Amino acid sequence: MPTGDDRTPTGTEKAGGDAAGRSAGAAVAVVDGKGTVVGWTQAAQRLTGFTAQEVVGHDAIEVLVAAEEVERAPAHARQCRVQGGWSGLAGLRHRDGARLEVNLRVSPLSGACGERQWLVCATRTTALFTSPVNGADMEALLTSAPIGIAVRDPQLRCTWVNDALALQDGIPREQRLGRRLTEVLPGDEAERAEAVMRRVFADGVPTVDHQYRLSLPANPHRQQSFSASFFRLDDAEGHPVGVCAMILDVTDRERARERLAVLSEASTRIGSTLDVMRTGQELADLAVPRLADYVTVDLAEAVPQGEESPVRLGAAGGHVPAFRRAGMASIHDGAPESIWSHGEHVLVRAGSPFTAVVNSGRPHLEPFLDTSPGTWLGQDPIRAERVRRYGMHSLMIVPIHARGAVLGVAVFVRSADPAPFEADDLLFAQELVTRAALALDNARRYVRERAAALALQRDLLPRRLTGGAAVDVASRYLPADREDGVGGDWFDVIPLSAARVALVVGDVVGHGINAAASMGRLRTAVHTLANMDLPPDELLARLDDTITHLAEEDLDAPALTGAVLGATCLYAVYDPVSRCCTMATAGHPPPVIVPPHGDVTFPDLPTGLPLGVGMASFEAVELELPEGCVLAFYTDGLVEARDVDIDAGMHRLGAAVAQPGRSLDDLCSAVVAALPARAPSDDATLLLARTRALSPSQVATWELDCDPAVVARARALTVGRLADWGLEHLAPTTELIVSELVTNAIRYGTGPVVLRLIRHRVLVCEVCDTGESTPRLRHARTTDEGGRGLFLVAQLSHRRGTRHTANGKVVWAEQELTPTA
Structure with missing residues (x-):
C-alpha cells in the first residue's frame, strides 16, 4: 500500500473485501506476517499522530501498542493467527504518549506471492460489545449503570437486566429473564413498545425517547411514565443478535x-x-x-x-x-x-x-x-x-x-x-x-x-323625570360601556316658575367614571343656573364660564379636565301658557320636532362652540309649538356611527319618533330598536317630551297702574278669581302675597305693573314691572318699620324667586294646592 494513501495496497485489493468494506471511515493500517507495518493511511495518522515515515517498516507492537499492553500483545497476535482474525477493545499509543481507547478489528488479507498480511481497523469507541450479548464483558459494563438497562434476544426475550431497572418498576430479575415484555406487563403500551423493538431489530435505526405509561403490579392504581431508547446489538461480524433497551422512569417529569x-x-x-x-x-x-x-x-x-x-x-x-x-x-x-x-x-x-x-x-x-x-x-x-x-x-x-x-x-x-x-x-x-x-x-x-360607579351614576342622573303641566317626558340611556354602565351623557327636566320647564341634554367627551364625574359637575351647574331663571343663551354663556374656571382649577387632574373640556349641551325652555319654546345650543345637534299631524323637522339653530373651548357666543331661537308636539333631544351616539352619515342617523331617529298615537315609552323603545345591531361606540341618550298647553281659564292677567291705591283692587281681583277656581281656602295667604309683591313693584319699580295668576299643579302669583333692580330678602330689626314683606312672602309660599325679561323683571311665588281642612 502506498504511504499516505487511504486505499488498500495494490497486491491485496482482491482479499478481505468484506472487512475492507466495514472499515470505511476508520483508521486503517496493513501489517505483514512478521508484525511490521507496511501500509499507513491518513486516517491512521489523524488518530495516532504518527506519520507514515515514522511507522512504515517498524514493528507495530513496538511503535503503536500502549506500554501497559505490550506484554499481552504477542498472545493476541497468536490468537489472531489461529482464529483468522480478532476484534475487541485495545489501547494504542499516541505520538505524544497518551493512551487511545479504540475498538480494534484485525482481518486477514492475501498479499503478494501468497504472503499473509493483516488489515487493522481502529475506531475510537467503547459502545460495541465483543462478547455474546449475555457475556461477562457486557455484565461488567452495564451492571453499575444508573438507568434501567435490559438486553433482549431476537425473539425479544430478556437475556440480561441490571439492578436499576428492577428498582424502577419493582419487577424482580427472575420474573423478567427469559420472558417478553408483554408476558411481564400485559397491555397495549407493552405491545406498542415491542413493536418498536421489532422495528429497531429489523432496520437497525435506534429509537430515542419512546414514552409509554404502565400500571405496575406494585402500584396497580397509579400509572407510571417511562422513556425508553432502543438500539440494536450486532456481533463482531455485524450480524444482529439482540436489542438493548435503556429505560428511565419519567413519572415525576411528566x-x-x-x-x-x-x-x-x-x-x-x-x-x-x-x-x-x-x-x-x-x-x-x-x-x-x-x-x-x-x-x-x-x-x-x-x-x-x-x-x-x-x-x-x-x-x-x-x-x-x-x-x-x-x-x-x-x-x-x-x-x-x-x-x-x-x-x-x-x-x-x-x-x-x-x-x-x-x-x-x-x-x-x-x-x-x-x-x-x-x-x-x-x-x-x-x-x-x-x-x-x-x-x-x-x-x-x-x-x-x-x-x-x-x-x-x-x-x-x-x-x-x-x-x-x-x-x-x-x-x-x-x-x-x-x-x-x-x-x-x-x-x-x-x-x-x-357598584361605586353605578351608585355614582344613579346619584348624578335624574331618578324621576316629571314635566309638570308643561310636558310629558320619557327617556333612555344607552352607555357604550355595557359592563360599567357609566358614561358622560346626561339629560334633565327642570321645573321652572310659571308652569314652565327646562329640557336639557348634554354630552361629555368619553365614557367611564371620569366622564360621569365631569357630567355630574355640569349637571349641578346647570341646575344652579336654571334656578336663576336665566334665558337659554345667557345660561350657556354662564355655564361656559363655569367650565373654564373648573378647568383652571383642575390643571393637576388632566384626565378630569380633558373630560370636561369640549362638552356639548342643548338647553330649551317651554312655556305651556304661550306654547313658546326657547332654545340654544353649545355644539349640540338640534332636536327632532314632530307636530301632531305634521312632518318631521329639525330647527335651524345657531350651533355655537362646545363648552369650555373659549370665545363662545350663543344665540337663542324662539319657536311656537302646537299642543301635542313631540320633541326628541339626543346625543350624537344615537345618530352617529363610523360608517353611517349623521344625517342618515337623524332621519332614522325622526322616522322612529313620527308615530302618532303611541306613548312616549313606546316611541323610546322604537328608537332603540331601530339602532344598528352592533355595539355602540359612544354613549347614547334620548329624551322625549310631548308638549301640553294651559287653557285660558287657568290663567288670569291684570295690568295695574303704578299707584299704591291699586293694591286693594289687586287683592279683590285675586279673591274673586280664587273663588272661581274653588280655591277660597288659599285666599288669606294669596291676598297677603299679592299685596306685598304689588306694593314692592309700585314702590321700587317703574312703569305699569302686571299681576298674573296661574293655576296648574300649584298656584302661581306673578308681578311684573319694568324695573331692573332685584328685590332682596332680608331680616328686619325689631325697630324697623318695614323690610318684612319678602320675608313674609317666603314664609307663606312653597317657592319664590325673580326672573328677568327683555322688558324688566318678574317676581313670583308658588303655593301648593292643599285641600281645605
Whole structure:
C-alpha cells in the first residue's frame, strides 16, 4: 500500500473485501506476517499522530501498542493467527504518549506471492460489545449503570437486566429473564413498545425517547411514565443478535409537565369573566378530574358583594366568616356528594380543619379520612355519611387569600382515585388556588368599583323625570360601556316658575367614571343656573364660564379636565301658557320636532362652540309649538356611527319618533330598536317630551297702574278669581302675597305693573314691572318699620324667586294646592 494513501495496497485489493468494506471511515493500517507495518493511511495518522515515515517498516507492537499492553500483545497476535482474525477493545499509543481507547478489528488479507498480511481497523469507541450479548464483558459494563438497562434476544426475550431497572418498576430479575415484555406487563403500551423493538431489530435505526405509561403490579392504581431508547446489538461480524433497551422512569417529569400545562390552562380558564361566583366555579371545573374527584369552592359572603373579607390572613381569635358555595364539581353528574347547592350558605363547624385553615392561612392535608367517633368527621354526622357513601378517602383544604385577606376555602377530595393525596399534590393545589385567588380578588374589586360607579351614576342622573303641566317626558340611556354602565351623557327636566320647564341634554367627551364625574359637575351647574331663571343663551354663556374656571382649577387632574373640556349641551325652555319654546345650543345637534299631524323637522339653530373651548357666543331661537308636539333631544351616539352619515342617523331617529298615537315609552323603545345591531361606540341618550298647553281659564292677567291705591283692587281681583277656581281656602295667604309683591313693584319699580295668576299643579302669583333692580330678602330689626314683606312672602309660599325679561323683571311665588281642612 502506498504511504499516505487511504486505499488498500495494490497486491491485496482482491482479499478481505468484506472487512475492507466495514472499515470505511476508520483508521486503517496493513501489517505483514512478521508484525511490521507496511501500509499507513491518513486516517491512521489523524488518530495516532504518527506519520507514515515514522511507522512504515517498524514493528507495530513496538511503535503503536500502549506500554501497559505490550506484554499481552504477542498472545493476541497468536490468537489472531489461529482464529483468522480478532476484534475487541485495545489501547494504542499516541505520538505524544497518551493512551487511545479504540475498538480494534484485525482481518486477514492475501498479499503478494501468497504472503499473509493483516488489515487493522481502529475506531475510537467503547459502545460495541465483543462478547455474546449475555457475556461477562457486557455484565461488567452495564451492571453499575444508573438507568434501567435490559438486553433482549431476537425473539425479544430478556437475556440480561441490571439492578436499576428492577428498582424502577419493582419487577424482580427472575420474573423478567427469559420472558417478553408483554408476558411481564400485559397491555397495549407493552405491545406498542415491542413493536418498536421489532422495528429497531429489523432496520437497525435506534429509537430515542419512546414514552409509554404502565400500571405496575406494585402500584396497580397509579400509572407510571417511562422513556425508553432502543438500539440494536450486532456481533463482531455485524450480524444482529439482540436489542438493548435503556429505560428511565419519567413519572415525576411528566407529572410536572402535565401540571404546568394545567397551570397554563388555568391562566385562561379561571377568571374569564369578572363574576366572582363564576370564577369560583371555573376553579372547581378545572381541578376535576385532573387533581381530585370532587372539589368545592366556598367564599366569604362579603366577597360576592365586592366587600372586603372580614377575616385577615393569620388572624387569631377563631372567627370564621359566613361562607357561600361559589363552585363545585364532581366526577359524578350533579355533584351528589355536596351537602349544599351552588349559592347556598355553608355551615362551618368550630373545631373542624376549616376553622384552622381560615385562621392560620395554612393548608390542611389529610391523606386518609377517618370517620370514627372522636374525629372531627365523627362529630359531623352529615359529612361523615357522605364520606362513607361515596368512598371519599383523602382530603385537602386550601385557603383562598389575596392582599392579606381570606376570601374563602377550596376543598379537594379523592374517592374513585385510590391514591391518597401527597405533599406534591398539596403544592400543586396551592399553586392552582393562588392563581384563582388573584382572579377572584380582581373580580371582587371589579364588583366593588362597578357598584361605586353605578351608585355614582344613579346619584348624578335624574331618578324621576316629571314635566309638570308643561310636558310629558320619557327617556333612555344607552352607555357604550355595557359592563360599567357609566358614561358622560346626561339629560334633565327642570321645573321652572310659571308652569314652565327646562329640557336639557348634554354630552361629555368619553365614557367611564371620569366622564360621569365631569357630567355630574355640569349637571349641578346647570341646575344652579336654571334656578336663576336665566334665558337659554345667557345660561350657556354662564355655564361656559363655569367650565373654564373648573378647568383652571383642575390643571393637576388632566384626565378630569380633558373630560370636561369640549362638552356639548342643548338647553330649551317651554312655556305651556304661550306654547313658546326657547332654545340654544353649545355644539349640540338640534332636536327632532314632530307636530301632531305634521312632518318631521329639525330647527335651524345657531350651533355655537362646545363648552369650555373659549370665545363662545350663543344665540337663542324662539319657536311656537302646537299642543301635542313631540320633541326628541339626543346625543350624537344615537345618530352617529363610523360608517353611517349623521344625517342618515337623524332621519332614522325622526322616522322612529313620527308615530302618532303611541306613548312616549313606546316611541323610546322604537328608537332603540331601530339602532344598528352592533355595539355602540359612544354613549347614547334620548329624551322625549310631548308638549301640553294651559287653557285660558287657568290663567288670569291684570295690568295695574303704578299707584299704591291699586293694591286693594289687586287683592279683590285675586279673591274673586280664587273663588272661581274653588280655591277660597288659599285666599288669606294669596291676598297677603299679592299685596306685598304689588306694593314692592309700585314702590321700587317703574312703569305699569302686571299681576298674573296661574293655576296648574300649584298656584302661581306673578308681578311684573319694568324695573331692573332685584328685590332682596332680608331680616328686619325689631325697630324697623318695614323690610318684612319678602320675608313674609317666603314664609307663606312653597317657592319664590325673580326672573328677568327683555322688558324688566318678574317676581313670583308658588303655593301648593292643599285641600281645605
